[in-house]
Amino acid sequence: MTTGDSGSFRDLPLRTRSRPPRIITLRVRRYRALRDIQLEKLSGMTVLIGPNGSGKSTLFDVFAFLDACFSKGVWAACEERGGLGDIRSRGTHGPVAVELEYREWPPDFGPQGRLLHYQLEVDERDGRPVVSRETLRWKGNPGPGRSRSILNFENGQGEVFDEGSGSRREEALAEPDMLAVNTLGQLKGHPRIEALRRFISGWYLSYFSSEEARGVPRSGPQERLTRTADNLGNVLQYLKQRDPSRLRSVLGALRDTVPGLERADYETTVDGRLVVLFKDKPFQQPVLSKFASDGTVKMLAYLVLLSDPTPPPFIGIEEPENQLYHSLLPGLADLCRQAADRSQVLVTTHSHEFVNACQPNEVIALYRESDGFTRAVPAAHNPSVRAMLESGGKLGHLWQEGYFDVPRPITPGETCG
Numbered sequence: 001m002t003t004g005d006s007g008s009f010r011d012l013p014l015r016t017r018s019r020p021p022r023i024i025t026l027r028v029r030r031y032r033a034l035r036d037i038q039l040e041k042l043s044g045m046t047v048l049i050g051p052n053g054s055g056k057s058t059l060f061d062v063f064a065f066l067d068a069c070f071s072k073g074v075w076a077a078c079e080e081r082g083g084l085g086d087i088r089s090r091g092t093h094g095p096v097a098v099e100l101e102y103r104e105w106p107p108d109f110g111p112q113g114r115l116l117h118y119q120l121e122v123d124e125r126d127g128r129p130v131v132s133r134e135t136l137r138w139k140g141n142p143g144p145g146r147s148r149s150i151l152n153f154e155n156g157q158g159e160v161f162d163e164g165s166g167s168r169r170e171e172a173l174a175e176p177d178m179l180a181v182n183t184l185g186q187l188k189g190h191p192r193i194e195a196l197r198r199f200i201s202g203w204y205l206s207y208f209s210s211e212e213a214r215g216v217p218r219s220g221p222q223e224r225l226t227r228t229a230d231n232l233g234n235v236l237q238y239l240k241q242r243d244p245s246r247l248r249s250v251l252g253a254l255r256d257t258v259p260g261l262e263r264a265d266y267e268t269t270v271d272g273r274l275v276v277l278f279k280d281k282p283f284q285q286p287v288l289s290k291f292a293s294d295g296t297v298k299m300l301a302y303l304v305l306l307s308d309p310t311p312p313p314f315i316g317i318e319e320p321e322n323q324l325y326h327s328l329l330p331g332l333a334d335l336c337r338q339a340a341d342r343s344q345v346l347v348t349t350h351s352h353e354f355v356n357a358c359q360p361n362e363v364i365a366l367y368r369e370s371d372g373f374t375r376a377v378p379a380a381h382n383p384s385v386r387a388m389l390e391s392g393g394k395l396g397h398l399w400q401e402g403y404f405d406v407p408r409p410i411t412p413g414e415t416c417g
Helices: 056-071 074-079 180-184 191-201 232-242 244-257 294-306 326-339 352-356 383-390 395-400
Strands: 022-031 034-039 045-049 096-104 114-125 128-138 149-154 157-162 167-172 204-206 261-268 274-280 314-318 344-349 363-368 374-378
Touching: 022 056, 034 056, 034 374, 045 056, 045 326, 045 352, 056 074, 056 096, 056 114, 056 191, 056 204, 056 314, 056 344, 074 128, 096 191, 114 191, 128 180, 128 191, 149 180, 149 191, 157 180, 180 191, 232 244, 232 261, 232 274, 232 294, 244 261, 244 294, 294 314, 294 326, 326 344, 326 352, 344 352, 352 395, 363 395, 383 395
Parallel strands: 045 344, 045 363, 204 314, 314 344
Antiparallel strands: 022 034, 022 096, 096 114, 114 128, 128 149, 149 157, 157 167, 261 274, 363 374
């Protein structure tokens, strides 16, 4: 496979598409260290920073929990995390609650779209998780012919507004741990409910593993990466057959970021499996991906994910700096920002090099107070940070040097939530 002309991050074919819903505000209550936290005015790219144990992974897992509730069911989502008792913040009572305020851009809403609010509360009954409350409503005036409350359910029973007929009716779900949005979003007459179901069900939370990406899957083109990138060879096969220009750009960008790399390739073995190969310029023969560096394999996966012309509506990436050389991180941050024109991107990181390439409105610092619970400090709200940036400072260096005015991390032995 020839790769064609050399490329770069900016040469990737980041084509536009219809705008997906975008989360503006997130509020989480009683979810482990997140006793009560609210993130507001979220941008297309949000970068969470903070020391170990500050709550970054917990906040990332809130999105994974919602995704699991929609894809696997509430009970399974709770059991994967040890049960609701292990999820609920220590010393608290009441339901675990997640609220999303998000903006939709259907054609009849104009260029500004409309804000909607979704609330999910999960509690226990007889040792079993139940959806104690689930609501979907408009923020502000919903417009003519629309009810402000679209859906309102408690413990499996409630009412829903039929947008097709303009009528409201009562409904009962088969089980109290079922999501009304997941059930009713598959029926006609509920376009806003259907849109929310498709939005959350379409999230992509990356758990890239260079070890799994080195796997030898069965041959067969696949359009998108799995969350662990264990089908990387299948996606390269798809790109070669269906989108060779994007493949040339991805591989060109990879060559630009990995010194000495000439090309990436794949071969089909006699038993119908795919192996990914990497060839360095000084050598005649390529090597199997299992002999390539972790960073090379992982960067290829990121380039494939973030150059998708029809990407998931929400992409989560946890600690992309792992196994990547520090000089690659500003370019990766820029690529995430470009992708944020078509998806909402959430990144957690410890890397000041990555943060140096971010804007203040994109960065939120998390820390744990002495009570063990997480607090959030948006970088854009800090006047010291703004003043230092105006004087030529870099955001990552300011964070590293303690200009974010957050308390010191809690130490072993102190209270944890």
